[in-house]
Amino acid sequence: MKANRLDPQQLSWRCDPLQFEFQSTEELPELEGTIGQSRAMTAIEFGLGIKDSGFNLFLIGEPGSGRSSTIKKLLKARAGGESVPSDWCYLNNFEDATRPRCIPLPAGLARDLHRDVEELVARLAEEIPKVFESKEYEQQKNRISGDYQEKNRKLFQELEEQANEEGFLLQRSVSGMVLVPLRDGHPISQQDYEDLPDEEKAALDEKGTGLQERLNEVLRKGRDLEKELREATLSMEKEILLFAVGHLFEELEQKYQEQQEVLDHFQGCKKDILERIDEFRPAQGPQISLPGLKQGGQEPSFDRYRINLFIDNRDLQGAPVVYEANPTYFNLFGRIEHVIHMGGATTNFTMIKAGALHRANGGYLILDCREVLLNVFSYEALKRCIRNKEVKIEDMAEQFRLFATVSLKPHPVPLKCKIIMIGTPLFYYLLYRLDPDFRKYFKVKADFDFMMKNTWENVQQYALFIGAKCREEQLKHFDPSGVARVVEYSARLIEDKEKLSSRFIDIADLIREASFYAEQQGRERVSEEHVNLAVEAKIYRSNKVEERIQEAIEEGSLLVDTEGEVVGQVNGLSVYLLGDYAFGKPSRVTARTFLGKAGVVNIEREAKLSGPIHDKGLMILSGFLGDRYAQDKPLALAGSVCFEQSYGGVEGDSASSAELYALLSSLAALPLRQEIAVTGSVNQRGQIQPIGGVNEKIEGFYAVCKAKGLTGGQGVIIPVQNVKNLLLKEEVVDAVRENRFHVWAISTVDEGIEILTGVAAGTRQEDGCWPQGSVNQRVDQRLLEMAEAIRRFGKGSEKNGKEDS
Incomplete structure (x- = not known):
């Protein structure tokens, strides 16, 4: 091969x-x-197009893949063609001030209403005090008061005339009105009364009882007249007050006649003004003024008639697109602000402030998943809003108070918003697995x-x-x-x-x-x-660390050979990852084999410097050796594999082929070329598998060879699958072109061992034997010898044991 x-x-x-x-x-x-990003764009188009509230989007991908810029650019173009959502205002609830009402208005109208109401409040603060200072008010009040006094005077005058006719005098005392009997036109004393004959006293008592009943009746009528006076005065004041401010409301009612909720609010304002007339009436008598204390009668408040311009969309050119970089609970869902006054916190409906979800209502809200999860309450509250289709402003501190306090409970704002969450795959899959609600509310995954x-x-x-x-x-x-x-x-x-x-x-x-x-x-x-x-x-x-390691290799502190041949020793290639920089450097891998049954021992693992993937790679080597060489004999082998001068953790299986070459070299007693470095993982069948960082590994070994001197025989063995990953520096490519450096691509262990030893690996023949002198034959023969030696040693131990007994 x-x-x-x-x-x-x-x-x-x-x-x-x-x-x-x-x-x-x-x-x-x-x-x-x-x-x-065609796949992600297709998902985004679907997620933005479907209107169901559960089809919110989660954009997953690594930072820098264009998730944020893409969605912002896309939403900017899309939102421009959509309608502008309604404005929202909070109004005082005159029936329950702790639950302010919210009303929607056509986009842009809320700002006009806010301005008009501010002018209205200023006019009310100016006109109402004038009502009670006007001449008309005084005249009306005096007329009503005069009528009362005249009626009251007539009642007592009639009673006094009747008492005189009956021989009694009506007098005023500290305790009220009293009846005193007369004799000869003069009041009689108590002693004179006692001296009277019984018949005369009885007659006086009878007359006095009758007059007393009449007096009590007159006093009751007087109290009724006083009540009528107050009611008449109040009715007059309301009539004058309504006449004075009614036209101010009429102008606004005409302007906002199509907004029924606004008209209802104006009606509530007028009703409330008339019910609070005592606060507007000038205080009578001296007033005690304390520093910082506002006297209700002197300075009545008109804040309850104002409009809280909660959301103003007048300047929008389409649907809103909001990106909340700091999604704290209050930044997302709004807050109720307080003013500290004389040691106490006070608030009202004008201090209700909108959150990002309110501003994005009717449009789109973009959030960073990591930031949402880092902020307490935000994620759970966001799910509640999606589920209930409304945004409720709450004071989260209430959950941790021992005692309930009076606070505002604003009416929630209906929610219609598409929420886009941006995060890494880790966050998406963790939430999908651990939170059953997540998959219901973020059904669209856009994978960048x-x-x-x-x-x-x-x-x-x-x-x-x-x-x-x-x-x-x-x-x-x-x-x-x-x-x-x-x-x-x-x-x-x-x-x-x-x-x-x-x-x-x-x-x-x-x-x-x-x-x-x-x-x-x-x-x-x-x-x-x-x-x-x-x-x-x-x-x-x-690359400071890379240069330090290179210097250590050049000085000989780190032992790396680039010439010669050594049994059981090979140059493996490692990649060092330092944040945003990665570089490769060779590491000496050694293997030693000897008699025993312990198998291959990973020294890194025993020293707890090995990761699980590296451990797996070493275990695979035992499977390869057993499959190839232990079909006709037991695998009686003890060996050790080590990364020399490695003082940190080792992870990954890319050195497993190098470790196997070192083991085969040790068993076959064949030296390996030190001018060649090796990378690639191996499976139990001896196939070489691709690895990562191939460019850094090749360039790292080239740098070492260049420093020690290029001989023309140096090079690197890589998996054939990694050829498509080769994007080497021009300097390395030139060295290969000039035959000063080489790169081999292999698919099996046998190909690699042939390059490293210069000896044919050998293919198993029909009789099950390996060609004489091949690497596999040498390894197989050595393993057979080791098995025989252990068998003989075992028999000798049994014989000695019997003789001793």
């Missing part, structure tokens, strides 16, 4: 600048739509991919994106070579010649950095050299 040695053209992919029919991206039209096909159409779209970004941020425009290099960088991000990256946040950063270097050099356009400079500068800012 023969391994596939790759040609230089297989190691990279170049985007041809000649395919572009422009000299500068400045010539290109505006970018329409979204690049490479992090990659797209590398087609001519998508490459042209990339050019449009670059042009749009340059115009948007006033950057230097790109020439065709610069655009082509950006497209190549995009493919390198995905590590696939057939795909391009959809993480436009990274592409946008590269565009900005390349424009910066072009401007530094005084160029009119950004070309390939400026993009290369931006890429190299970004690497230089992040």
